[in-house]
Amino acid sequence: MSDKSPDIARRKSDHIDIVLGQDVGFAKLTTEFERIRFIHNALPELSLDEIDLSAKLFGRAIKAPVLISSMTGGPHHAEGINRHLAEAAEELGLAFAIGSQRIALEEQGSAGMTRELRKLAPSVPLIGNLGAAQIRSEEGVDLARRAIDMIEADGLFIHLNPLQEAIQPGGDRDWRGVLKGIERLCRAGLPIAVKEVGFGLSAQVVNRLVGAGVCTIDVAGAGGTNWARVEGYRGKADEALAAAFTEWGIPTAKAIHDARLMAPKATLIASGGIRDGVEAAKAIRLGADIVGQAAATLGAAVNSTDEVIGHFTRLIETLKVTCFVTGSSGLAALRQAKLEAQT
Amino acid sequence: MSDKSPDIARRKSDHIDIVLGQDVGFAKLTTEFERIRFIHNALPELSLDEIDLSAKLFGRAIKAPVLISSMTGGPHHAEGINRHLAEAAEELGLAFAIGSQRIALEEQGSAGMTRELRKLAPSVPLIGNLGAAQIRSEEGVDLARRAIDMIEADGLFIHLNPLQEAIQPGGDRDWRGVLKGIERLCRAGLPIAVKEVGFGLSAQVVNRLVGAGVCTIDVAGAGGTNWARVEGYRGKADEALAAAFTEWGIPTAKAIHDARLMAPKATLIASGGIRDGVEAAKAIRLGADIVGQAAATLGAAVNSTDEVIGHFTRLIETLKVTCFVTGSSGLAALRQAKLEAQT
Amino acid sequence: MSDKSPDIARRKSDHIDIVLGQDVGFAKLTTEFERIRFIHNALPELSLDEIDLSAKLFGRAIKAPVLISSMTGGPHHAEGINRHLAEAAEELGLAFAIGSQRIALEEQGSAGMTRELRKLAPSVPLIGNLGAAQIRSEEGVDLARRAIDMIEADGLFIHLNPLQEAIQPGGDRDWRGVLKGIERLCRAGLPIAVKEVGFGLSAQVVNRLVGAGVCTIDVAGAGGTNWARVEGYRGKADEALAAAFTEWGIPTAKAIHDARLMAPKATLIASGGIRDGVEAAKAIRLGADIVGQAAATLGAAVNSTDEVIGHFTRLIETLKVTCFVTGSSGLAALRQAKLEAQT
Amino acid sequence: MSDKSPDIARRKSDHIDIVLGQDVGFAKLTTEFERIRFIHNALPELSLDEIDLSAKLFGRAIKAPVLISSMTGGPHHAEGINRHLAEAAEELGLAFAIGSQRIALEEQGSAGMTRELRKLAPSVPLIGNLGAAQIRSEEGVDLARRAIDMIEADGLFIHLNPLQEAIQPGGDRDWRGVLKGIERLCRAGLPIAVKEVGFGLSAQVVNRLVGAGVCTIDVAGAGGTNWARVEGYRGKADEALAAAFTEWGIPTAKAIHDARLMAPKATLIASGGIRDGVEAAKAIRLGADIVGQAAATLGAAVNSTDEVIGHFTRLIETLKVTCFVTGSSGLAALRQAKLEAQT
Numbered sequence A, B, C, D: 001m002s003d004k005s006p007d008i009a010r011r012k013s014d015h016i017d018i019v020l021g022q023d024v025g026f027a028k029l030t031t032e033f034e035r036i037r038f039i040h041n042a043l044p045e046l047s048l049d050e051i052d053l054s055a056k057l058f059g060r061a062i063k064a065p066v067l068i069s070s071m072t073g074g075p076h077h078a079e080g081i082n083r084h085l086a087e088a089a090e091e092l093g094l095a096f097a098i099g100s101q102r103i104a105l106e107e108q109g110s111a112g113m114t115r116e117l118r119k120l121a122p123s124v125p126l127i128g129n130l131g132a133a134q135i136r137s138e139e140g141v142d143l144a145r146r147a148i149d150m151i152e153a154d155g156l157f158i159h160l161n162p163l164q165e166a167i168q169p170g171g172d173r174d175w176r177g178v179l180k181g182i183e184r185l186c187r188a189g190l191p192i193a194v195k196e197v198g199f200g201l202s203a204q205v206v207n208r209l210v211g212a213g214v215c216t217i218d219v220a221g222a223g224g225t226n227w228a229r230v231e232g233y234r235g236k237a238d239e240a241l242a243a244a245f246t247e248w249g250i251p252t253a254k255a256i257h258d259a260r261l262m263a264p265k266a267t268l269i270a271s272g273g274i275r276d277g278v279e280a281a282k283a284i285r286l287g288a289d290i291v292g293q294a295a296a297t298l299g300a301a302v303n304s305t306d307e308v309i310g311h312f313t314r315l316i317e318t319l320k321v322t323c324f325v326t327g328s329s330g331l332a333a334l335r336q337a338k339l340e341a342q343t
């Protein structure tokens, strides 16, 4: 496995450059957030500054229902990105999930994924990350423990990305035993969360995850970054294959709605193409507890902690204003706000 | 409060320039007037010149059901704009609402908002304007009286613009007590009308206004000028926040329809993106008594009285022709004209 | 009235140039023919050359259900246009309607509208044309007789164009008594047909026409030439007025369908934006007996008889092929062909 | 008949050049595959490399449910194209249908359509091709036998292309007796398949074919190559006629669905604008046993066997990945995969 690592490192680096520099969205498929609208309330009878957005994740309080979602970076970028994100998360009181720890675990301690990260973000939920393929076998439990330990994480994301793996050369093609592996982690009492990477978790998949004991789920739906297109940019070989999946996936808005129906008690995270605080509010209205963002934060993350803080400050202010002009005093009220179809 | 005035003055000036020079419409959201069409009547059996459009507002007769809607101008523009609009209103027999009197009231008599205005438009309904924040406290009644007095107004608009305030730096963020303040004005026997500024009044808001004693309501719906975008042009700080609301609001056509259901006896004004006399006719068909225009008249208003007269002459002729080719002898008949969905 | 004639002559000339040279279509409104499709029949079991398209109009047989629709030309163009169209109609066995005879009647014999025309087209239905305003008064019957006489016509179109008149400076603004005037013509036993000019006759108007005794009706629906736009090109004064009606009218497909419901026994002509033989087939399928074309033939009409023949030969061949690939042996079978919504 | 051959040869050559070099798609009409989507399954619990795509056609096993569809080439291209396609079909274990054998039969042995072809593709289904007009008369049976014999075919396609024939100068215009001719071939025990060429077979036509004894049907629906447009490029004479049929035909997705309803036991082939393995999967999900491609393979076919192999290798891998991310272990499972409307 470790002989694959240089390749993986290069791939992860490519990802960052492609996501930042190329058009990697879907063609016509969208998150479908644009299909619903809130009804403007011109008489809010609220004070904007008293709207309360506080939430919780893996037992820790956060000041707004926002998660900085998992992004791997490769050797050139990862350390800086992780530092900027961790510092911003701590400053604003947001949850922070790091990218895949696979290389780091295989080669020990690289990419800024050490306990130093926890020191930068001591008070917020910090979440590790492994791929489905890594936890299929019995050794999965041990690996997951090491991943959590490595950064003193509050939780661990297992990402399910079968299409991304199928498209990329050398990706994992055998996905038998993944559900059993997840169940094993849950039984071992580990704080597991499961996510896709941008094609969405279906109602049926959410159902099976809940059955396996998973309590925290991130739908990571379609409409934002299309990983098939990202892979398509990386070399002629896969272009036609990747192109066929340009419209693949479950739109984020639909995924959240369905997931909530299937998992009424789970902590539900909505990510996948969420652009701003109005869309974050729609995600919460549709059933999400927490809203995650990855690609949209990448530009700031590469640059500085301050840019990341600025980015999320605006997102949170927008979410607050959305509460305001729907007449919602907080997240619970927002979940009751009236919605209309935007036809 | 008065130390804010220079800022406010600059802001108002910016508004005029931005509305005239930039694209400040919505992206996909429309007034939804394009979704309905009248059925052409090739056999009107009418004389076009005998179609009667006369109406009433605040007890005064007008020759056509048209209101020149509230626009503030800032020091450079306001006086000229107000003069041109007042003279045109008088000439054509239309209702005229001036922009916010806040600065004028705070600094006494500026911006051409004096009894001179009333002298220019002695015979038509003249309507003052204050923001919701100004009338929240008990002093609201006194302020409203002074606003009316200042121009010998027939009525006073209170504008509800929570989103605009939330987006602009230094805007009013505490909207508690607004409804009570409005109720106080009504109880005091003042001729109050309530309006939005382009995001619309919802059915529920209209309902609460009627409950508070408001008899004249302008939905000022979405689909025309988007104030979030206008504010977005005014400086980097708010751009992302403003951009998130590019599709916010209640489409004017829908707002009118819903408002009429909720307020069968109110005097209902339709404004917000109404472009021409065919759309004015649709607004009337959907339930409006009077149709208001602001942004579309601004270009003419800045230039001369004659241009304003020309603009509204065409609007009224178009409205009349619409009555003609729907076989409607006047506004009452127009309200019975058949509509179809334009799919 | 006759002092208006030079103006009218200029106007008609302008029309030709504008229709040939400018974009005078609707913006989004269409004929709605594109909303339905025939179901392809890959097993027609027919001989294409034995498909029979013969029809009748005003008692005369025609070889295909096609009418060359009324077009006025003004002094420069009219004579040539009328000659080319008459010769082509005779050659192909099609019906031919000339443009408005108003100027010719007022000034006696101009614009090639004489019995010479009948000599060019002795065996096909030849149809005269007058406007609604001309037949409002009691003298209408006499005028109509003279119009028919002037070219030995088989029938006479009365065109209802209230919107066109309302938009054009100096147009007829008093439309009272039109229906009575039409009834008077019918009672006098004249072979009357009634048409719009491109905004369509509604179900209700068709109903009133049938009640007045009209047996031949041309819906002349919307989706082709927009006369408001044509007038809009003719001078600044009317531009805003004209622009407001860019989407006005009853789509031709809908107009035919509704007219047939209202007038099951009338001879129904479909015109208004019909582009080719497939659309002609759709019009017939929706209830038309005859299909009319004006604007689409104008380019050829200005040039030569041969071009007109070529144009209609292709239209008729396309109509025949449409019968073929829907498995229809003729017009009666075509009226039973299956349709689907094209969504 | 044989005096037409040089013309036909030129026409076929033109076809290749036009299909490769011009835009010959439909304007708005599509295959309608984009209207449905699979639901992403992030937990496939499968091994991608164990997904089995094997199928059968005319009694022979193929490794994937793919047919290289009939294409005629004319003298310049045909031999090379046929060789490349035959070699690729053999290499990948796919079915291969050659283009029309009409010229070859009339002039004996031209265009690479000899038993040499069978030698290049000894183990896969090889299918001959004749037009409907060739088998209308009693001699049809003999001609069909010779066509099969000529290449030792496993089956014979009869193509129904009435619209293509009607549009092209000199095309067959008498289609009486075609169904009887097909029935005669079936009764004679010949392995007959019937197809369109890109306008689709309707439910009603499929029904009649099944009644005539046909067991293998290729819908060859609309949304890919539009033959009316191809013919339209070939000379001024037909342009207007061809243009009228730019939106003609039965969308492939709809055609498959309807055909399967009508012919539950037939071997159903889906072709017509299928672009990639995801669309192939949708066709199978909608009822197809086998998926055919013609135009999309033409570029590779003109060049080399290797390019054809590359093309289909990617198509098949994409189909396999689609099975994978819908959690389908093979074609039977894929036929049960959940579909959603993509609105």
Ligand SMILES: Cc1cc2nc3c(=O)[nH]c(=O)nc-3n(C[C@H](O)[C@H](O)[C@H](O)COP(=O)(O)O)c2cc1C
Binding pocket: A015, A016, A019, A069, A070, A071, A072, A073, A098, A099, A100, A129, A157, A158, A159, A195, A196, A197, A198, A220, A221, A224, A225, A271, A272, A273, A274, A292, A293, A294, A295, A296, A298
């Ligand atoms: C550059 C980049 C790297 C990513 N790396 C990972 C990863 O290592 N592990 C993972 O679970 N998800 C990864 N993701 C997926 C995100 O966590 C997220 O689920 C997905 O991008 C959808 O959210 P978004 O549209 O806000 O970006 C990555 C995303 C990006 C843009």
Ligand SMILES: Cc1cc2nc3c(=O)[nH]c(=O)nc-3n(C[C@H](O)[C@H](O)[C@H](O)COP(=O)(O)O)c2cc1C
Binding pocket: B015, B016, B019, B069, B070, B071, B072, B073, B098, B099, B100, B129, B157, B158, B159, B195, B196, B197, B198, B220, B221, B224, B225, B271, B272, B273, B274, B292, B293, B294, B295, B296, B298
């Ligand atoms: C330049 C400008 C200034 C405005 N100022 C005010 C104001 O001071 N008070 C107010 O109630 N509305 C104000 N409005 C809002 C209008 O009165 C109106 O409600 C809104 O613009 C929708 O109508 P429209 O689309 O026809 O412009 C202003 C609008 C414009 C374009």
Ligand SMILES: Cc1cc2nc3c(=O)[nH]c(=O)nc-3n(C[C@H](O)[C@H](O)[C@H](O)COP(=O)(O)O)c2cc1C
Binding pocket: C015, C016, C019, C069, C070, C071, C072, C073, C098, C099, C100, C129, C157, C158, C159, C195, C196, C197, C198, C220, C221, C224, C225, C271, C272, C273, C274, C292, C293, C294, C295, C296, C298
């Ligand atoms: C140049 C031109 C002149 C026309 N003149 C007349 C006319 O004099 N009388 C009339 O009844 N209709 C007139 N029409 C209307 C046509 O007869 C027809 O009803 C209308 O154009 C719709 O058909 P089309 O879309 O095929 O052009 C004219 C149309 C054109 C294009």
Ligand SMILES: Cc1cc2nc3c(=O)[nH]c(=O)nc-3n(C[C@H](O)[C@H](O)[C@H](O)COP(=O)(O)O)c2cc1C
Binding pocket: D015, D016, D019, D069, D070, D071, D072, D073, D098, D099, D100, D129, D157, D158, D159, D195, D196, D197, D198, D220, D221, D224, D225, D271, D272, D273, D274, D292, D293, D294, D295, D296, D298
């Ligand atoms: C260049 C070319 C030549 C063709 N020649 C034939 C033919 O000779 N016989 C036939 O039945 N179909 C012929 N076809 C039609 C195809 O077999 C197929 O039914 C149709 O093109 C739809 O599939 P596609 O969209 O994948 O191309 C031809 C298609 C092309 C592109």
